[in-house]
Every structure is written in C-alpha cells, then in structure tokens.
Amino acid sequence: MAPGDPILGLTEKYLADPRSNKVNLGVGVYSDDQGRLPVLKAVQQVEQALVRDQSPRGYLPIDGLPAYTAATQKLLFGAGSAVLEAGRAATVQTIGGSGALRVGADMLKQVLGDKATLAISNPSWGNHHAVFRTAGFKLIDYRYYDAPTRGLDFAGMLEDLGKLEPGTVVLLHACCHNPTGVDLDATQWAQVVALLKERNLLPFVDMAYQGFDKGIDADATAVRLLADSGIENFVVANSYSKSFSLYGERVGALSFVGADRDEAARLRSKIKQTIRANYSSPAAHGAKLVAGVLGSPELRTLWEQELREMRERIHAMRAGFVDKLAALGAPDFGFINQQAGMFSYSGLSKEQVDRLREEHAIYALSSGRICVAALTTGNLDYVARAVAEVCR
Secondary structure (H helix, E strand, C coil), X not given: CCCCCHHHHHHHHHHHCCCCCCEECCCCCCCCCCCCCCCCHHHHHHHHHHHHHCCCCCCCCCCCCHHHHHHHHHHHHCCCCHHHHCCCEEEEEEEHHHHHHHHHHHHHHHHHHHHXXXXXXXXXXXXXXXXXXXXXXXXXXXXXXXXXXXXXXHHHHHHHHHCCCCCCEEEEECCCCCCCCCCCCHHHHHHHHHHHHHCCCEEEEXXXXXXXXXXXXXXXXXXXXXXXCCCCCEEEEEECCCCCCCHHHCEEEEEEXXXXXXXXXXXXXXXXXXXXXXXCCCCCHHHHHHHHXXXXXXXXXXXXXXXXXXXXXXXXXXXHHHHHHHHCCCCCCHHHHHCCCCEEECCCCHHHHHHHHHHHCEECCCCCEEEHHHCCCCCHHHHHHHHHHHHC
C-alpha cells in the first residue's frame, strides 16, 4: 500500500467524525461565509449560455482552447506585455495547476537530462516534491520560512540561491505562498529576479492564487518582473481552481517563455509532444467557462468584483481571528495579518494540533498550517477559543 496523502487523509478523518461542531481547517479550498464552495455569478452566466448553445463535445486541440490560452497570457503577463508583443510566450491549457507542473517538469527533464535539479522553498506545497521527484528531478531546498519571526528568511533565501549551479531550475511561489502565507514584497522580488539572471538560473513560477492577496496585477509582480528582466527563458504554471471556484473542472495552464518567436514555436511543439504522450488533450468545459468570462468586458468586471469579495473575506477572517485571540489572552498571533492568501503557518505545534482535533473536532495539518478561508463568522469564535485553550 502506498502511504496516504496527508491532506486528503485528514479530510477523510474529518468526514468520519460524528461531532456536529467539527471544523476542517486543513482543506485547501475557498469557502464562503456559509462554509460552502461559491458558484460565481459570472461563471453561471457563461454556463447558461453553453447549455442554450448545446454545441458538439469534440476534442480540443492538444494545446487547448485558443481563446482560453490567449486570455491566460494577458492575465499573467499583462495585456501590453513586451513578451506577448514579441510572441515569446508559448501557453497551453493543462489539467489543473498540477498538470501544468507535471507537463513542465517532464519537458524540462527531457531537455536537462541527468542535470535536472530543482531548488524548492523550505517549506513548500507537498505535491511540488512529488511531481518533480517523480519526473526524475534531483531536489534541493533553499531557505524561505523563518520560524522564530514567523516571516521570511530573505537573507538565507538569497544566500542559498546564490550558491546554485547555473541551469538549476528554481521553483517560486508567485503569491500567497503555500503553506506559509509568507510572501516577498516587490523590492525583494526585484532582488531575486536580478540574482536569478546573474546566476543563469531557470525560474519556474507556480501561481495558483492570482487575485487572492492584493489583486490580479499586483499578485503577478514576480511574473511581470521576470518578463521585463531580460531573462530569456522562464516557466509559469497557473490555475483557475481558486479564482474561479472551478476545482473539479481542472483548469490550468503552462507557459514557457523563449528568447524569441522562433524559440517559442519550438517550445510549443515540445510541450504538445509531452502532452500527447500523457493525456492527449485537455477537457473543454472549464476552459470554455474561463474564456467566456475573461472574453466579455461585462463578465470580466463581474468576476473581478466577486474575486475582490473573496479576497476581502479572507482578509477579514485573518483580522477577526487575530483580534479574538488577543481578547482571549492568547499569545501574539499578529503575524497572521502579515501573511497572504488562503493559508497560514499558525505556529501551532503538532501536539496543539492534535489537541484541537481530539478535544475540539478542529482539523489542521500537523505542521500547523491552517486554511484561513475555512473560517467563517459562524465558527470564528469557536475556533479562536479552542486555539487559545490549547496555547495555554
């Protein structure tokens, strides 16, 4: 038997728990204030139009729906990006963000061979390790999270990146770092990009949460800086699972940036070859939903409003959680307000997490990572009281 997935396994335990007051802070999905996955109004309108249209359900091209990949490029790089004007980006639709990571990893492994090495933040999303290790990469860590300050070990990060061999692939979280919630600011990103260029490293950016911290453009700062840096080659994997609440539709994309239009064409051919040997072509429905929203000025505006509401709810839950813990006399949790996105490294120990589960039916990862987006006005008091109790 293969070992169980720690996050999915936690959800199984949560579902089997008969207690009515249970709360799942381990799952990586956004919930509304009623604890439900939202169905966005902008998405609903496109779906209704698709139902009325009743078009045939044929295969998509290997690289996906053209309207979807074109809209994705503009969202990632900006509508007036020099990268797009020069035709340097080869973007394909993938089966979720995980599919983008795996297709990118497989293709890079073909090119790099035995030299394929990935530098990955410590910590990182667990599936990052699984995807790249299974693709044949050697993995090495670079320092990122500083436990004593609950913040970023930026000096350690720069020092470790500065020691990497040229050609090393560096995996970067564009925003809303999973699992810590600790991000770089724009000035720090500029320093990292300059170092990547100086050391001739290959950036591989994972952006699963665009729009979940500061906004669509601000959350793409890392990608935009790379595009303007003069670095000839870099990779971006992105997902619409969170920002469109389309988890089960598996809508992602992979973008390889080349030195020029000709290299981008060669990159696209290699990506398509990799996809063909894996799953042949992506699914159509989710891509049509995303393309329909992004391709309509009215629906795009509505989606941005709904995305802003999700973002602001997360910010409110962070602030409310910190305030309630302070009122209960718990240790200082103010750092949670400085973190970004759906997740927080709460600082809770494994023993405290175990107590939350056993005594209060509150489920979190043993690392102390919690999903702030799973907090609601209905469970916030209960969770805060439980956390304050196990911290005494």
